[in-house]
Amino acid sequence: MTDEQKPDFADIYDRHFARVYNYIRWRVSGTAAAEDAVSRVFERALDAWDAYDPARAPVDAWLFAIARNAVLDHFRAAGRAALPLEAAGDPAGGDAPAGEALERDESLRQLAAALDQLGEREREALALRFGAGMSHGQIAEHLGVEAGNAAVIVHRATARLREVMGKGS
Amino acid sequence: MDDFERRLAEADFSAETRIKAPLRARLTARRRRSHAWVLVPAFALAAGLLLVSHRAPEPATTAYPRGAHGLPVLPGTFPAETAARAPRLFARAEGKVYRSAEGSTTLWSVDGETYALETRRISKDQLFETRTRL
Numbered sequence: 001m002t003d004e005q006k007p008d009f010a011d012i013y014d015r016h017f018a019r020v021y022n023y024i025r026w027r028v029s030g031t032a033a034a035e036d037a038v039s040r041v042f043e044r045a046l047d048a049w050d051a052y053d054p055a056r057a058p059v060d061a062w063l064f065a066i067a068r069n070a071v072l073d074h075f076r077a078a079g080r081a082a083l084p085l086e087a088a089g090d091p092a093g094g095d096a097p098a099g100e101a102l103e104r105d106e107s108l109r110q111l112a113a114a115l116d117q118l119g120e121r122e123r124e125a126l127a128l129r130f131g132a133g134m135s136h137g138q139i140a141e142h143l144g145v146e147a148g149n150a151a152v153i154v155h156r157a158t159a160r161l162r163e164v165m166g167k168g169s
Numbered sequence: 170m171d172d173f174e175r176r177l178a179e180a181d182f183s184a185e186t187r188i189k190a191p192l193r194a195r196l197t198a199r200r201r202r203s204h205a206w207v208l209v210p211a212f213a214l215a216a217g218l219l220l221v222s223h224r225a226p227e228p229a230t231t232a233y234p235r236g237a238h239g240l241p242v243l244p245g246t247f248p249a250e251t252a253a254r255a256p257r258l259f260a261r262a263e264g265k266v267y268r269s270a271e272g273s274t275t276l277w278s279v280d281g282e283t284y285a286l287e288t289r290r291i292s293k294d295q296l297f298e299t300r301t302r303l
Contacts, residue, residue, distance in 0.1 A: 009200060013193055018183040025182035035188045046196050104184075111180055130177040162173055 009049050012059055013042060019060070019132050020067050026127035027071050029116050033078070040070045061141070064132055068142065075120075114164040122157035129154045 020041055025034045044066050045052075052062060115123055128139045140150035170178070183189070 010193065010197060013196065017189055017193075018181065021183040021186060021189075022181060025185075031185055034182070035186055038186075039188065039192055042192060042196055043199075046200060049200075107176075108180060108182060108185065111177070112182075126177070130174075130180065131182075133178065158174060158177070161177070 006052075006054060007059070009046060012045075012063070016060060016063055017042075020063060023064065023067055023127050023131035024071060025112075026115060026131035027123055028074055029112070033074060037067075037070045037074050040073070041067045044070065060132075061138070064128075064134075064142065110165060114161055117164050118157065118160060121153070122160055125150070125153045125157045126161060129158075 017038075021034065021038050024037045024041070025031075028034045028037055041063070045063055048066075052059075057065075115126070118126070125139065125143070128134045128142055129136075134142070136151040136154065137147045139154060140147040143150055143153070145153070
């Protein structure tokens with residue numbers, strides 16, 4: 001792919017922002033921490049954009065590799081044990097949503113609280129599967145395991161999350 | 170994928186954040202700035218090259234026509250051996266025009282150049298007269 005065929009960075013941002021944010025939010029506790037990490041992801045991506053070669057890797061794989069490193073940097077900087085539980089977060093911002101939005105936000109709050117009780121490996125597998133919407137094959141590439149193993153890891157993590165959320169509800 | 174997994178897949182945390190638009194604006198501005206900085210040295214280089222090319226001196230040219238072996242032919246000179254080789258030179262030169270004048274002066278032409286060869290013996294008085302005329 002030539003430079004003429006390379007998409008504009010703004011298009012990449014618009015197309016992938018939600019997936020990147022969701023992936024990070026599944027892994028990181030708290031809206032503010034997720035926003036910081038997402039900002040870092042796209043700033044790093046922008047810095048590396050001119051050097052990025054679409055022939056070597058699809059843009060989403062490239063972007064999620066950056067996101068994964070940004071999350072690791074976040075954990076290193078903050079210290080996993082010092083991270084706040086989601087109960088202290090502000091998932092809906094300042095405005096008070098109503099009706100369906102309230103229910104949706106409450107579900108997200110419960111989900112975020114449940115994620116905080118999972119191990120890092122489980123949380124990463126779920127983030128790749130449900131936050132980034134990846135297939136088992138893509139998850140396997142990110143985790144450096146066989147596709148079959150990736151499916152097992154995701155299945156176990158999902159079962160664990162189901163168990164935690166069942167206890168909470 | 171069961172119902173629980175479907176709900177997980179539909180969970181969209183991105184609605185909770187308001188940084189999407191401001192972050193996009195910040196990144197766009199940053200990209201514009203970085204492109205501008207890339208262009209500055211390119212413009213400076215182009216301007217420098219333009220300036221140098223306008224001030225560069227003309228390359229030196231050879232004022233003399235090139236002769237054998239690339240050596241310049243100095244005007245008004247004549248090889249010292251030509252007098253001795255004159256008969257052979259006459260015989261070889263194409264388009265030569267020569268004649269023997271009355272007395273001892275010979276005129277000839279080689280390659281469009283006309284030369285006079287003084288072979289007449291003159292007395293000191295005649296030489297003196299000549300210098301006086303000069």
